[in-house]
Amino acid sequence: MSAAALSAKMLPAHAGSKTAAGTAGVARVISTWDFGIPANQAAWTVLSKGGSALDAVETGVQVPEADLKNHSVGRAGYPDRDGKVTLDASIMDADGNCGAVAALEHIAHPIQVARRVMERTPHVLLVGDGALQFALEQGFKKEELLTPESRQAWQEWLKTAHYQPSANSEVRDYGKGGLPGGKDNHDTIGMLAIDTHGRLAGACTTSGMAWKLHGRVGDSPIIGAGLYVDGDVGAATSTGVGEEVIRNAGSFLVVELMRQGRSPQEACHEAVMRIVKRRPNASKDLQVGFLAMNRHGEVGAFAIQPGFSYAVCDAAKQDGLIPAKSVY
Template sequence: MADRRQFLKTSLLGASALAMSKPLAAAGSTGTAGKSATVRVASTWDFGIAANQAAWAILDKHGHALDAVEAGVRVPEADLKNHSVGKGGYPDRDGKVTLDASIMDAEGNCGAVAALEHVTHAISVARRVMERTPHVLLAGDGALQFALEQGFEKENLLTPEADQAWHEWLKTARYQPVINSEVRDYGAGKPAALPGGKDNHDTIGMLALDAHGKLAGACTTSGMAWKLHGRVGDSPIIGAGLYVDGEVGGATSTGVGEEVIRNAGSFLVVELMRQGRTPTEACREAVMRIVRKKPKTAKDIQVGFLAMNRDGEVGAWAIQSGFSYAVCDAKNQRALIPSKSVYPA
C-alpha cells in the first residue's frame, strides 16, 4: 500500500512538473514563433504606413525581419517632410540635428547610436554597431567617426524649413512640448504652429515577424525639438525605447523619452507578455506604471507603447488619446489603428 501511495505521489509530481514546463517549451529556445504565427509588421504613427510598405516588400518575399525593420524605418528617416525623424528633423536649441536609433533581433543582438550628427540613416549605423563592433551603443563624435569609417556619407541634416522653424523658436526660446503635435508656445498667450504646419509625432518604432518565425525591431528619431544639446531620449536605449525577445515578443515606445527610460518601458512590456498578458494588456500596464508614479505630470505628457508577441498579435496603449499605429500583413496592407488611452480626447 505504501509503495502504491509512493508511486501515485511520484507520478503526480512528475505530471505537475511536466505541466509547468509546457509554457516554457511552447515559448521555445530558438526565438522562433509557433505554426499559427502571422507574418506581420507594425509601427508607430501614421507615417508608419509608408514605412510598413517598405518592410512588407521584404517580408512578403520570405525575407528576414531584421532587414525589413531597417528598410522600413529608413523611409521616414529620408522624408524631408517628417520633422521628427532623420534628415529634416528639427534641431536642438543650438541648431544641431542629432539622431538616436536602435535595432534588435530575436536572439538579443542589438546596436544603437545616440546624438549622431551628419548621417541621415541612423538606423543603418546602429545595425553596423551591432554587427561589426563588440559594443551596443556609440554616441556623439564617436558614433559619427564610426559611421564615416563604415562608408556613410557626411551631410548637413538641417534643412531650410527646419532652420526657419529654429530661428522662429529662438525669438522666445521657450521649451514646452505639446502632446502629439509639433506645436510650441512662443509666449503669445497660446500655442502657435511651426512653419510648414506639419505634425511631429516624434519616434518611429517598428516591430516585425517574418515567415521564418523570427522577430526584430527598430526605433529611430531626431528627438524632441529644441532639446538641450547632448540630450538622449529612450529610442537608442535597449530596454527603454526598444526591446525584443524571440521567445516572447517585442515592444517599442513613443512620446516623452525620459519617462520611458525611468520605467525601462519596452523591457517591462515584454516581461509582462512573458507573464501571460496580451500585447494590449502589457502596454496598458506599462503606461499605468508611469501614470501611478506621476499622476499630476502624466496628464500633460504623452507616452505610448506598441507591442507584438511571438505569434504576431499586436496591441498598444497610450497616456493620451491621439496615438495611432500602422499594421501591415497579407490581408491588410494599410491599416491605421487608434490606440486606446488612459485619458480620452
C-alpha cells in the same frame, strides 16, 4: 482620479488576430504613427518575399528618416536649441543582438549605423563624435542635415526660446514654444516585425525633441527603454516623452509583462498605468505610448493621452491605421 480608478474604467483589451509563429506565409509589421503606413509598406517588400524581420525593420524605418516633410525623424528633423540636428536610433533581433547610436550628427540614416554597431563592433551604443567617427569609417556620407525649413523654424523659436514638450506634438504657436507644420510632427517611429520564419525584430529612430538641450538623449536608442525584443516572448517599442519611458524601462517592462502571461494589449496598458501611478500630476500633460507584438503575432497598444495611432501591415491588411486606447 487615482491610477487604479483610471485603470478600472478602461475598455476591454483589443488585440490583433493571432497567428502561429513560424507558419509558412505568416508575417506582420507594425509601427507608430501615420508615417508608419509608408514605412510598413517598405518593410513589407522584404517580408512578403520571405526576407528577415531584421532586414524589414531596417528598410522600413528608413522611409521616414529620408522624408523631408517629417520633422521628428531623420535628416529633416528639427534641431536642438543650438541649431544642431542630432539623431538617435536602435535595432534589435530575436536573439538579443542589438546596436544603437545617439546624438549622431551629419548622417542621414542612423538606423543603418546602429545595425553596423550591432554587427561589426563588440558594443551596443555609440554616441556623439564617436558615433560619427565610426559611421565615416564604415563609409557613410557626411551631410548637412539642417534643412532650410528646419533652420527657419529654429530661428523663429529663438525669438522666445521657450521650451515645453506637448502631447502628440500638437500644433502651437512658435512664440509659445510649439512646433510648426501640423499633424506630421509626431516624434518617433518604432517598428516591430515578425517574418515567415517566426523571427521577431525591431527598430526605433528619431531626431528627438525639437529645441532640446544639446546632448539630450531620449529613450529611442536605449535598449529596454525605446525598444526591446525577446524572440521567446515578443517585442515592444515606445513613443512620447522619452524621459518617462527611461525612468520605467518601458519597453523591457512591456515584454516582461507578456512573459508573465499578459496579452500585448494588457502589457501596454499596465506599463502606461505604471507611469501614471508614479507621476499622477505630470502624466496629465505628457504623452507616452507603447506598441507591442508577441511571438504569435498578436498586437496591442496603449497611451496616456488620446491621439496616438499605429499602423499594421500583413498579407490581409496593407495600410491600416488604428487609434490606440488611452487613459484620458
